[in-house]
Amino acid sequence: MQYLKNFIDGAPVGPETPEFRDVITPYTGEVIAKVPVGSVADVEATVRSAAKAQPGWASLPVADRLRHLRGAAHVLRSHVRELAELESREMGKPVPLAEQFVSAAIDGLLSSADQAESYPFIADVSAPAETSCTVVERMPLGVVALVVPWNFTVSSILGPLGPLLAAGNTVVVKPSEKAPLSASRLAELLGLPPGVVCLVHGDARAGAPLVDHELIALAHFTGSVEAGRSVGVAAARRLQRSVLELGGNDPVIVDAGVDVVATAKAVAMSSFINSGQICTSSERVFVHREVAEDFVRELVAAAESYPMVSAADHVGLGPMVDDAQRGTVHAHVTEAVVRGATVRCGGEMPDRPGFFYPATVLTGVTPEMRIMQEETFGPVAPVTVVASFDEALALANGTSFGLAATVYSHDERNLRRCAELNAAIVWINEWQGGGVNMVYEPWGLSGVGITGGAASFDAATRPVSIVTPSA
Structure with a gap:
């Protein structure tokens, strides 16, 4: 049995308190491994290591830091399959899908290094008529x-x-x-200088003292609203x-006049890939009544x-991450059915080992149902038929979440209104994608x-x- 360790000063280190889950x-x-539950002492050792390394790392020229990052990316390239298999074992993502995302993440690391070369870490912002010279230096925050x-x-x-x-x-x-x-x-695998990237394992017993530590200058968190x-x-x-x-509860609007076969396949992918366990999965589908019957069939x-x-x-669905997550998904589906929704496919717990849940399509859902108001985070596509694009927009904005949204339409008047969606990202006639300079901020409960x-x-x-005074 593998007992995981923290990563401190460039090496694996056992937890201060030998309690595991x-x-x-x-x-x-x-059970495939044991992970430390975490403690204040573990957090303290990890943060102190990062704090000790930070001045030396920050003193390196940017070019040297980027050389380290590109070297790390090069090493990771030869371990894509290994990392993908680990992700698959621990959370259920099929290995080929995991390989795609791991490779894309390495590409992103390299892209960040390229962007850093042109980022104005030092910029002269003086105006011609000013009697002083003003230079803005972008300084590191410290430990993140x-x-x-x-x-x-x-x-x-x-x-x-x-x-x-960088x-x-x-x-x-x-x-x-x-x-x-x-x-x-x-x-x-990163192979960075000791302390530059540390890792502490655990549940809230590590997470809470970490984000509350006096030496943490920025808490970068992805997870639940609570x-x-x-x-x-x-x-x-x-x-x-x-x-x-x-969290997210992302809408997708399917307008009149679209290719229903191609659009249905695209919506299925955005709803079911990774068993719906993606923050930007399509969780609410609003389809124009002119194409609704054909779209639902497809x-x-x-x-x-x-x-x-x-x-x-x-191609297919791996299991949900655990039985609790699967239970949440099934509870949302069951509650919707009790309140009048119709299961068009899926919707039943499979009789097989593992935490699998089938791709599920619901119709007849209404806005007050939990599946329309809360993040389901599973392979479920609840469909609402609408009479107009206006109605679709209003219903799409009818939750407290605003992470992403997708619109399938060829009506230029409707497409010009996509910015009205409460979302950080709006994809038009595709799901995912975007350039390296894309900038966004979540809306509502989806983040800050x-x-x-x-x-x-x-x-x-x-x-x-x-x-400084001008010469």
């Missing part, structure tokens, strides 16, 4: 707590890591106790920054093409803090203006 593979429900979720461990670490490290910060990673295997291996509130409160209490990406057909599969399969492009470097630095 099970890591369970959702494919069978078997990076608390990541279980659904995309490697991506959630590497995405923020590039700007944070700016001269050091980072303490706290992975989810549900999916700690890939994070442990990633920390070892936990995110606690992180934000801890940061506010110390008058420090936080970046919070929280969506059901698409859903039935997503079988429950083993880790090695390319601007991310992407130069904004990620802004969030990782503190501007200092140096003013």
